[in-house]
Amino acid sequence: MSAHGKPYVREVSRYGWFFRSPRYLRYMAREVTCVFIGLHVLILIVALMRLSEGREAWDAYLANLGSPAGVALQMLMLAFAVYHSTSWFNVTPKAMPVQIGENFLPGVVIVGAHYAGWLVASVALLFLAGVF
Amino acid sequence: MSERIVELEVLRFNPETDSEPRFQRYSVPCMNEWVVLDALNHVKEAIDPTLSYRWSCHMAVCGSCGMMINGEPKLACKAFLREYEGVIRVEPLAHFPIQRDLVTVIDDFVTKLKRVKPYLIPKEGKLVEAGEFKQSPAELKRYKQYTLCINCMLCYAACPEYGLVPKFIGPAAISLAHRYNEDSRDGGREERQQEIASNEGVWECSFVGACSEVCPEHVDPAGALQQVKIKSTVDWYQEHLLPGSKK
Amino acid sequence: MAKSNKPIVWGLFAAGGTVTAFLTPALLLLTLLPAFGVMPALLSYDNLRGFAGHWFGKLVVFGILFLMLWHAAHRLRVTLHDFGVRADGLVAVAVYLAAATGTVATGYFLLRI
Numbered sequence A: 001m002s003a004h005g006k007p008y009v010r011e012v013s014r015y016g017w018f019f020r021s022p023r024y025l026r027y028m029a030r031e032v033t034c035v036f037i038g039l040h041v042l043i044l045i046v047a048l049m050r051l052s053e054g055r056e057a058w059d060a061y062l063a064n065l066g067s068p069a070g071v072a073l074q075m076l077m078l079a080f081a082v083y084h085s086t087s088w089f090n091v092t093p094k095a096m097p098v099q100i101g102e103n104f105l106p107g108v109v110i111v112g113a114h115y116a117g118w119l120v121a122s123v124a125l126l127f128l129a130g131v132f
Numbered sequence B: 001m002s003e004r005i006v007e008l009e010v011l012r013f014n015p016e017t018d019s020e021p022r023f024q025r026y027s028v029p030c031m032n033e034w035v036v037l038d039a040l041n042h043v044k045e046a047i048d049p050t051l052s053y054r055w056s057c058h059m060a061v062c063g064s065c066g067m068m069i070n071g072e073p074k075l076a077c078k079a080f081l082r083e084y085e086g087v088i089r090v091e092p093l094a095h096f097p098i099q100r101d102l103v104t105v106i107d108d109f110v111t112k113l114k115r116v117k118p119y120l121i122p123k124e125g126k127l128v129e130a131g132e133f134k135q136s137p138a139e140l141k142r143y144k145q146y147t148l149c150i151n152c153m154l155c156y157a158a159c160p161e162y163g164l165v166p167k168f169i170g171p172a173a174i175s176l177a178h179r180y181n182e183d184s185r186d187g188g189r190e191e192r193q194q195e196i197a198s199n200e201g202v203w204e205c206s207f208v209g210a211c212s213e214v215c216p217e218h219v220d221p222a223g224a225l226q227q228v229k230i231k232s233t234v235d236w237y238q239e240h241l242l243p244g245s246k247k
Numbered sequence C: 001m002a003k004s005n006k007p008i009v010w011g012l013f014a015a016g017g018t019v020t021a022f023l024t025p026a027l028l029l030l031t032l033l034p035a036f037g038v039m040p041a042l043l044s045y046d047n048l049r050g051f052a053g054h055w056f057g058k059l060v061v062f063g064i065l066f067l068m069l070w071h072a073a074h075r076l077r078v079t080l081h082d083f084g085v086r087a088d089g090l091v092a093v094a095v096y097l098a099a100a101t102g103t104v105a106t107g108y109f110l111l112r113i
Helices: A022-053 A055-066 A068-090 A107-128 B036-047 B107-115 B137-148 B154-158 B160-164 B171-181 B189-196 B210-214 B221-241 C007-036 C045-053 C055-082 C088-111
Strands: B003-012 B022-031 B066-069 B072-075 B088-092 B098-100
Touching (some): A022 A055, A022 A068, A022 B210, A022 C045, A022 C055, A022 C088, A055 C007, A068 A107, A068 C007, A107 C007, B003 B036, B022 B036, B036 B088, B066 B154, B072 B154, B072 B210, B137 B171, B154 B171, B154 B210, B171 B189, B171 B221, B189 B221, B210 B221, B221 C007, C007 C055, C055 C088
Parallel strands (some): B003 B088
Antiparallel strands (some): B003 B022
């Protein structure tokens, strides 16, 4: 290090650093999905509570979910949940590279497998729930 | 060969006379096919010889000329003028102290490189007479990607966690540890884990992924760090649930 | 440098994130459908009670909610740090306590069904 004068340390803003670039904003959007996932889990726990309280409580709960506010909230959670899913699946090749022989499976194969699995799981869930 | 005048807005800082950095504007006659480094060289040769910056190979293999160009960490030799319009803002690489002008103090990075023991630690000692370590093409390919790092530190400039938490060991150093961990000739993983499996090692990473986006050599440090996290997690459970078992 | 204990929560975060990624959108679709005139059979009181009343159903529901809770909690801890909140020790206790409370609540209500 130089003996001539002190180096200058640039302050890093603790708040709002993520406004400096679109890539940081996308990251924060992904991170913020946890708030809506958490909210959704809370709603599911309340569902369990109402279910345990009896038929009337459960029906009232379902009615609330179907109210305009309930629908709006669920759609908001759905949007963030989908962003969580896509951002999660898109990075799977980085976290789990698969080497077969000499070469690695192309990332698109690993991602594609996850999206396929997502489709299968979703269809299975809806089918088992009696949607179709 | 066509020319254009490029306006460069360059950060200047003289530690002997300045208390703060300032910006200096240069109007530089450039060839269209030039990179920012060419423009800086022209400034130094013909306009202002006091401008200081690091560079060497001019072909994106030495890792010397990393700097912030319009706020984005780039190698100045790989930042083509034709990709920019208007005034081009040139600053020293983010998250490092400024030594002088565009030259940063990189001691922190070098220290961290050393900490991760970036050299082969063979499982068993082997005399030269015993012959070379054999490695198949598949074993080589397993870690080859992580050997491509040119220590340019663009990933450290891009990583917001390094900016917020300077003691974070960082993308390049941890990727380099991973490179040796994945090398079939190596047996030093447990030694390196003492450093990179710490809170200021891989666990400071939140998988922003900016490091991989700016890496000029496509090393994908973000991928390396996630793989280290997964292996470290499996390790942790193995150590705590099955103590004494071999890894 | 001591090896971190973060793997405990990170493992749960990763597992929970995977479960959430695969299941949450479909779960939300399921509960949105009634508002659009489609009542899934599972959402009727009798059917759902039957599912959650069975030990296997309880296990499945508990496992899923447990993982989702800890995923959200850990990510929230990191997110708050990214938003500039520096009291990580305090934040960690708060979010994990919340997840633990949710876990206990889930178990409690499941046992009452």
